[in-house]
Amino acid sequence: MRPKIILYIAMSKDGYIASENDNLDFLNKYHIPNEDYGYTAFMERVGCVIVGRRTYDKVLNMGFPYHENKMVYVLTRDNKRTEKMNLIFINQDIKSLIHSIQLEKDEVIYCDGGAEIAHVFLKENLIDEIIISIVPEVLRSGTELFRNGEIPSNFKLEAKLEFSSGLIQYHFLNEYNQTV
Numbered sequence: 001m002r003p004k005i006i007l008y009i010a011m012s013k014d015g016y017i018a019s020e021n022d023n024l025d026f027l028n029k030y031h032i033p034n035e036d037y038g039y040t041a042f043m044e045r046v047g048c049v050i051v052g053r054r055t056y057d058k059v060l061n062m063g064f065p066y067h068e069n070k071m072v073y074v075l076t077r078d079n080k081r082t083e084k085m086n087l088i089f090i091n092q093d094i095k096s097l098i099h100s101i102q103l104e105k106d107e108v109i110y111c112d113g114g115a116e117i118a119h120v121f122l123k124e125n126l127i128d129e130i131i132i133s134i135v136p137e138v139l140r141s142g143t144e145l146f147r148n149g150e151i152p153s154n155f156k157l158e159a160k161l162e163f164s165s166g167l168i169q170y171h172f173l174n175e176y177n178q179t180v
Protein backbone atom coordinates (compact mmCIF):
# COMPACT_ATOMS: atom_id res chain seq x y z
CA MET A 1 0.00 0.00 0.00
CA ARG A 2 1.42 3.37 -0.97
CA PRO A 3 1.24 6.53 1.18
CA LYS A 4 -1.69 8.91 0.74
CA ILE A 5 -0.94 11.85 -1.58
CA ILE A 6 -2.50 15.26 -1.05
CA LEU A 7 -2.38 18.16 -3.48
CA TYR A 8 -2.47 21.28 -1.26
CA ILE A 9 -2.58 24.48 -3.28
CA ALA A 10 -4.05 27.97 -3.66
CA MET A 11 -5.81 29.20 -6.79
CA SER A 12 -7.56 32.31 -8.11
CA LYS A 13 -11.28 32.00 -8.70
CA ASP A 14 -10.66 31.78 -12.45
CA GLY A 15 -8.28 28.84 -12.07
CA TYR A 16 -4.71 30.21 -11.90
CA ILE A 17 -2.00 29.36 -9.35
CA ALA A 18 0.30 32.16 -10.53
CA SER A 19 -0.22 35.15 -12.78
CA GLU A 20 2.09 36.00 -15.69
CA ASN A 21 5.83 35.63 -14.96
CA ASP A 22 5.18 33.37 -11.96
CA ASN A 23 3.82 36.29 -9.98
CA LEU A 24 2.17 35.29 -6.68
CA ASP A 25 1.15 38.79 -5.54
CA PHE A 26 -2.53 37.89 -5.83
CA LEU A 27 -2.11 35.83 -2.63
CA ASN A 28 -0.49 38.61 -0.58
CA LYS A 29 -3.59 40.08 0.97
CA TYR A 30 -4.66 36.65 2.24
CA HIS A 31 -1.49 36.32 4.35
CA ILE A 32 -2.95 37.75 7.50
CA PRO A 33 -1.87 37.56 11.17
CA ASN A 34 -3.16 34.63 13.23
CA GLU A 35 -4.63 32.79 10.23
CA ASP A 36 -2.75 30.07 8.43
CA TYR A 37 -5.85 28.37 6.97
CA GLY A 38 -4.92 25.04 8.57
CA TYR A 39 -1.44 24.91 7.02
CA THR A 40 0.47 24.16 10.25
CA ALA A 41 -1.89 21.31 11.12
CA PHE A 42 -1.58 19.95 7.57
CA MET A 43 2.24 20.10 7.66
CA GLU A 44 2.25 18.05 10.87
CA ARG A 45 0.84 15.13 8.83
CA VAL A 46 3.35 15.52 6.01
CA GLY A 47 6.12 12.92 5.78
CA CYS A 48 7.66 14.25 2.57
CA VAL A 49 7.11 16.84 -0.13
CA ILE A 50 7.16 16.34 -3.90
CA VAL A 51 7.46 19.48 -6.01
CA GLY A 52 8.25 20.59 -9.53
CA ARG A 53 11.60 22.22 -10.17
CA ARG A 54 9.97 25.52 -11.25
CA THR A 55 8.00 25.84 -8.01
CA TYR A 56 11.05 24.91 -5.95
CA ASP A 57 13.14 27.58 -7.71
CA LYS A 58 10.39 30.16 -7.29
CA VAL A 59 10.31 29.67 -3.50
CA LEU A 60 14.11 29.97 -3.26
CA ASN A 61 14.10 33.02 -5.53
CA MET A 62 11.58 34.66 -3.21
CA GLY A 63 14.16 34.26 -0.46
CA PHE A 64 12.47 31.49 1.50
CA PRO A 65 13.91 28.12 2.51
CA TYR A 66 12.05 25.12 1.07
CA HIS A 67 10.71 22.79 3.79
CA GLU A 68 14.14 22.18 5.29
CA ASN A 69 12.76 19.92 8.03
CA LYS A 70 11.08 17.51 5.58
CA MET A 71 12.31 15.06 2.97
CA VAL A 72 11.91 16.90 -0.35
CA TYR A 73 11.87 15.39 -3.87
CA VAL A 74 12.23 17.97 -6.65
CA LEU A 75 11.12 16.59 -10.01
CA THR A 76 13.40 17.72 -12.84
CA ARG A 77 14.71 16.31 -16.10
CA ASP A 78 18.04 18.02 -15.46
CA ASN A 79 21.00 16.35 -13.81
CA LYS A 80 21.02 18.50 -10.68
CA ARG A 81 22.79 17.45 -7.50
CA THR A 82 22.84 18.66 -3.94
CA GLU A 83 24.84 17.97 -0.79
CA LYS A 84 21.72 18.31 1.36
CA MET A 85 20.69 15.04 3.02
CA ASN A 86 16.94 15.66 2.84
CA LEU A 87 16.76 17.02 -0.72
CA ILE A 88 16.76 14.94 -3.90
CA PHE A 89 16.53 16.20 -7.48
CA ILE A 90 14.92 13.32 -9.26
CA ASN A 91 13.96 12.21 -12.75
CA GLN A 92 12.13 8.96 -12.19
CA ASP A 93 8.84 7.46 -13.20
CA ILE A 94 6.45 8.99 -10.68
CA LYS A 95 4.72 5.70 -9.77
CA SER A 96 7.99 3.96 -8.97
CA LEU A 97 9.14 6.97 -6.95
CA ILE A 98 5.92 6.95 -4.88
CA HIS A 99 6.16 3.22 -4.26
CA SER A 100 9.75 3.58 -3.07
CA ILE A 101 8.83 6.15 -0.41
CA GLN A 102 8.48 4.76 3.11
CA LEU A 103 6.63 6.92 5.61
CA GLU A 104 5.44 6.49 9.16
CA LYS A 105 1.84 5.32 9.58
CA ASP A 106 -0.63 8.20 8.99
CA GLU A 107 2.01 10.39 7.32
CA VAL A 108 1.12 11.73 3.88
CA ILE A 109 2.94 12.91 0.78
CA TYR A 110 2.40 16.61 0.09
CA CYS A 111 2.23 17.36 -3.62
CA ASP A 112 3.10 21.06 -3.80
CA GLY A 113 2.56 21.39 -7.56
CA GLY A 114 2.97 23.45 -9.67
CA ALA A 115 0.55 22.83 -12.47
CA GLU A 116 2.87 20.60 -14.54
CA ILE A 117 3.54 18.31 -11.61
CA ALA A 118 -0.13 18.25 -10.58
CA HIS A 119 -0.94 17.04 -14.13
CA VAL A 120 1.72 14.32 -13.92
CA PHE A 121 0.12 13.03 -10.71
CA LEU A 122 -3.47 13.40 -11.91
CA LYS A 123 -2.74 11.59 -15.17
CA GLU A 124 -1.60 8.57 -13.15
CA ASN A 125 -4.53 8.95 -10.71
CA LEU A 126 -2.05 9.41 -7.86
CA ILE A 127 -3.79 12.27 -6.04
CA ASP A 128 -6.00 10.98 -3.22
CA GLU A 129 -7.12 14.32 -1.81
CA ILE A 130 -7.12 17.92 -2.98
CA ILE A 131 -7.12 20.73 -0.43
CA ILE A 132 -7.55 23.85 -2.49
CA SER A 133 -7.81 27.41 -1.23
CA ILE A 134 -9.65 29.63 -3.68
CA VAL A 135 -9.21 33.39 -3.36
CA PRO A 136 -11.70 35.84 -4.87
CA GLU A 137 -9.25 37.24 -7.42
CA VAL A 138 -9.48 37.13 -11.22
CA LEU A 139 -6.11 36.82 -13.01
CA ARG A 140 -7.24 36.03 -16.59
CA SER A 141 -3.82 34.60 -17.49
CA GLY A 142 -0.84 32.84 -15.97
CA THR A 143 -0.37 29.25 -14.81
CA GLU A 144 -3.65 27.36 -15.01
CA LEU A 145 -4.02 24.49 -12.58
CA PHE A 146 -6.65 22.31 -14.22
CA ARG A 147 -6.68 22.20 -17.99
CA ASN A 148 -10.40 22.87 -18.39
CA GLY A 149 -10.49 25.06 -15.26
CA GLU A 150 -12.35 22.43 -13.27
CA ILE A 151 -11.39 19.89 -10.65
CA PRO A 152 -11.54 16.43 -12.26
CA SER A 153 -14.98 14.87 -11.83
CA ASN A 154 -13.73 11.88 -9.81
CA PHE A 155 -13.01 14.26 -6.89
CA LYS A 156 -15.98 14.70 -4.58
CA LEU A 157 -16.39 17.58 -2.16
CA GLU A 158 -15.87 16.46 1.44
CA ALA A 159 -15.71 19.81 3.25
CA LYS A 160 -15.76 23.54 2.65
CA LEU A 161 -14.38 26.18 5.01
CA GLU A 162 -15.03 29.88 4.55
CA PHE A 163 -12.68 32.46 6.06
CA SER A 164 -13.33 36.13 6.82
CA SER A 165 -10.59 37.15 4.36
CA GLY A 166 -12.77 35.81 1.54
CA LEU A 167 -10.62 32.71 0.98
CA ILE A 168 -12.64 29.50 0.68
CA GLN A 169 -10.91 26.19 1.26
CA TYR A 170 -12.35 23.08 -0.36
CA HIS A 171 -11.40 19.54 0.58
CA PHE A 172 -11.98 16.95 -2.15
CA LEU A 173 -11.56 13.18 -1.98
CA ASN A 174 -10.76 11.02 -4.98
CA GLU A 175 -13.65 8.58 -5.10
CA TYR A 176 -11.63 6.15 -7.24
CA ASN A 177 -8.93 5.83 -4.56
CA GLN A 178 -10.90 5.21 -1.38
CA THR A 179 -9.11 1.94 -0.66
CA VAL A 180 -5.53 3.32 -0.53
Ligand SMILES: NC(=O)c1ccc[n+]([C@@H]2O[C@H](COP(=O)([O-])OP(=O)(O)OC[C@H]3O[C@@H](n4cnc5c(N)ncnc54)[C@H](OP(=O)(O)O)[C@@H]3O)[C@@H](O)[C@H]2O)c1
Pocket: 008, 009, 010, 011, 016, 017, 018, 021, 022, 023, 024, 051, 052, 053, 054, 055, 056, 058, 059, 075, 076, 077, 078, 090, 091, 092, 112, 113, 114, 115, 116, 117, 118, 120, 143
Ligand atom coordinates in the same frame (compact mmCIF):
# COMPACT_ATOMS: atom_id res chain seq x y z
N1 LIG B 1 -0.64 29.09 -5.75
C1 LIG B 1 -0.02 28.05 -5.26
O1 LIG B 1 -0.40 27.49 -4.20
C2 LIG B 1 1.17 27.50 -6.00
C3 LIG B 1 1.68 26.24 -5.64
C4 LIG B 1 2.75 25.72 -6.38
C5 LIG B 1 3.29 26.43 -7.43
N2 LIG B 1 2.78 27.65 -7.74
C6 LIG B 1 3.34 28.42 -8.86
O2 LIG B 1 3.26 27.65 -10.07
C7 LIG B 1 4.34 28.03 -10.92
C8 LIG B 1 5.14 26.80 -11.30
O3 LIG B 1 4.28 25.82 -11.88
P1 LIG B 1 4.66 25.14 -13.28
O4 LIG B 1 3.50 24.30 -13.68
O5 LIG B 1 5.14 26.19 -14.22
O6 LIG B 1 5.97 24.28 -12.91
P2 LIG B 1 6.21 23.08 -11.87
O7 LIG B 1 5.13 22.06 -12.00
O8 LIG B 1 6.49 23.64 -10.54
O9 LIG B 1 7.60 22.51 -12.40
C9 LIG B 1 7.73 22.09 -13.74
C10 LIG B 1 9.09 21.41 -13.89
O10 LIG B 1 9.05 20.11 -13.28
C11 LIG B 1 9.88 19.24 -14.01
N3 LIG B 1 9.06 18.14 -14.51
C12 LIG B 1 7.82 18.19 -15.05
N4 LIG B 1 7.38 16.95 -15.36
C13 LIG B 1 8.36 16.09 -15.01
C14 LIG B 1 8.49 14.68 -15.07
N5 LIG B 1 7.51 13.90 -15.58
N6 LIG B 1 9.63 14.13 -14.62
C15 LIG B 1 10.62 14.90 -14.10
N7 LIG B 1 10.55 16.26 -14.01
C16 LIG B 1 9.43 16.83 -14.46
C17 LIG B 1 10.53 20.05 -15.13
O11 LIG B 1 11.73 20.58 -14.56
P3 LIG B 1 13.07 20.90 -15.43
O12 LIG B 1 12.68 22.06 -16.29
O13 LIG B 1 14.10 21.20 -14.41
O14 LIG B 1 13.35 19.64 -16.20
C18 LIG B 1 9.50 21.17 -15.33
O15 LIG B 1 10.07 22.33 -15.91
C19 LIG B 1 5.21 28.99 -10.11
O16 LIG B 1 4.84 30.32 -10.42
C20 LIG B 1 4.82 28.69 -8.68
O17 LIG B 1 5.05 29.76 -7.80
C21 LIG B 1 1.73 28.20 -7.05
